[in-house]
Amino acid sequence: MLLLRQTGLGEEEVVSGEAASAGEFSPRQSAVLAEALRLLVEGGDKALTTAGLARAANCSKESLYKWFGDRDGLLSAMISFQASKVRTFERSGERLSAQGLIDHLELFGRDLLDVLSGEVSLALNRLAIGQTSRDGSKLGQLLLERGRRQIDRRARALLDAGRRDGLLRFEDGEEAYRTLYGLIVSDLHVRLLLGERPETKTFPARAKKAVAAFITLYGTEKT
Numbered sequence: 001m002l003l004l005r006q007t008g009l010g011e012e013e014v015v016s017g018e019a020a021s022a023g024e025f026s027p028r029q030s031a032v033l034a035e036a037l038r039l040l041v042e043g044g045d046k047a048l049t050t051a052g053l054a055r056a057a058n059c060s061k062e063s064l065y066k067w068f069g070d071r072d073g074l075l076s077a078m079i080s081f082q083a084s085k086v087r088t089f090e091r092s093g094e095r096l097s098a099q100g101l102i103d104h105l106e107l108f109g110r111d112l113l114d115v116l117s118g119e120v121s122l123a124l125n126r127l128a129i130g131q132t133s134r135d136g137s138k139l140g141q142l143l144l145e146r147g148r149r150q151i152d153r154r155a156r157a158l159l160d161a162g163r164r165d166g167l168l169r170f171e172d173g174e175e176a177y178r179t180l181y182g183l184i185v186s187d188l189h190v191r192l193l194l195g196e197r198p199e200t201k202t203f204p205a206r207a208k209k210a211v212a213a214f215i216t217l218y219g220t221e222k223t
Contacts, residue, residue: 025081029067032057033081036074041123048074072138079146082120086111088154096165098223102211104158109184109207112151116189117198125193152177168218176218183210 025033035057039047053074054061068074088108096104115121124147128140156177162168170176184207192198215223 025077028059029077030081032059032064032067033078036078037082037120040078040127041119044123045127072142075139076142076146079124079142080150082115082124083147083150085115086151086154088151088158094161096161096167098167101158101162101165101167101223102215105180105211105214106204106207108155108158109210110203112181112184113188113198113203113207114200116185117192117200117203122192125189129193152181155180166220167223169220170218179217180210180214183213 032053036048036053039053039056050061050064050071054064064074068077086108088104124139124143128143131139156173159168159170159173159176159180163170163173168176188198
């Protein structure tokens with residue numbers, strides 16, 4: 001399926017619908033999604049309207065509908081865009097060294113902490129929690145499917161690559177990943193949702209310590 005993409009000059013280009021749905025956004029779409037997230041953080045759910053976003057992002061409502069569809073489609077794209085900020089190893093076939101694995105894991109840990117502690121993610125999660133009792137609310141499901149599971153999938157690929165190259169040893173990849181996630185995040189996300197201010201300067205050391213503990217549990221003699 002093909003969608004139309006509007007450029008900054010008001011012109012429209014053709015963009016693949018598969019790319020848009022997969023979170024591979026054009027620079028223009030990324031700018032619009034960043035503006036949508038800003039509106040959500042500053043004004044809450046009621047501030048995120050099609051008309052308001054079109055005005056703030058300097059684009060037409062028709063372009064928003066073509067890019068993202070309905071409101072759920074827009075929220076899904078916003079969540080995917082946010083989740084894409086957590087970087088992981090995705091170059092299939094490339095062999096990992098022990099130090100390379102550790103570097104990738106620490107990068108994942110730092111990115112994960114930065115994203116989870118950011119105003120955008122906290123606003124999305126608080127909004128989802130507030131909507132859990134409403135009939136037909138899909139934000140929580142979207143956060144799981146387009147946010148958490150997208151991050152999980154890429155991180156699992158990194159762990160599987162580490163096992164393939166003899167750097168990690170585990171029977172259950174899901175259990176190993178949950179251990180890594182728990183070592184990195186612990187109860188920090190809950191505390192942040194309750195209003196605690198993040199100490200972002202500690203994140204690199206926190207990620208490094210978590211990865212060291214994970215390697216102790218799952219590393220081989222090579223690591």
